Amino acid sequence: MSWACPAPVQSWLFPLPVRVCAAGARPPVLGRVPEGRGRCRPCLGQGSEAKAGRTDLIFLIRFRHCCLLRNQRCILAYLYDRLLRIRALRWEYGSVLPNTIQFHMSAEEVEWFSRYKKSLATYMRSVGGEEGLDLTQDIKPPKSLYIEVRCLRDYGEFEIDDGTTVLLKKNSQHFLPRWKCEQLIRQGVLEHILS
Structure with a gap:
């Protein structure tokens, strides 16, 4: 997967959608915002003026509310897409992500x-008997059970099922x-040599 992860999500910019997306819940309908919080200065008094009888402001208030809902939907769609990509990274790289990818993830995304x-x-331990079933193996059906590999960096000793150890040097x-x-x-330690 050749996905260049954009910069980490700044959760302080839109805390509600980040919390909602992290929890996997549906967002609440935007309700009443406390006076002075999350509102622009010219809009602070519009709610009270509309209640006082200025009906010309009702359209503006509804329009602004619809814009806020649209922005919230866009942010949630963006965050959901990031979560789908992060989930795909688990299948591609395994349980340990490279530092270059983790650098571009926020703390909430790492969690x-x-x-x-x-x-x-x-789930994989619960399926497949005593040893479990590793679903991340053989994503593509293998043509042969053994392959020739070249070590790209020093890794150390690597134990095979029959108990023999192989020293993986660059x-x-x-x-x-x-x-x-x-x-x-997947981690970039070995490279498959295609004859």
Whole structure:
């Protein structure tokens, strides 16, 4: 996935939509805003003037309210799209995100990613018997069970199912089981060598 994550969401700019999107709940209808908070100076007295009989302001108040609702819908759509992309990152990179991607995420998004990661891990443990079922493996059906890989950076010792350990050093090549390598390929430690 070649998604360049934009700058982190500044939750102080629109705290209600960030809290709503993080909680997964529906947003409440914008209600009465306390005097002096969240209103522009010329609009502060319009509510009381409309109650006093200035009916020409009712259209302006309704229009402003519709604009606020539209802006809220746009912000929620943007935040929901970011959450979908963050969810896709879990499937692409695994449970550990690269620092370059985490740098572009807000604290709320990192927390949401962590909760999604834990929820997915709990589900995978509950399915498939004692060992569980790893749904992140074999996203594409494999052509062979073993693949040839090249190590892109020093990783250290890597243990295979039969108990043997392989030392993964930069530029070394190995013939390893595909399902053991996929996570390291996604993390950028290994590279699949196509003959």
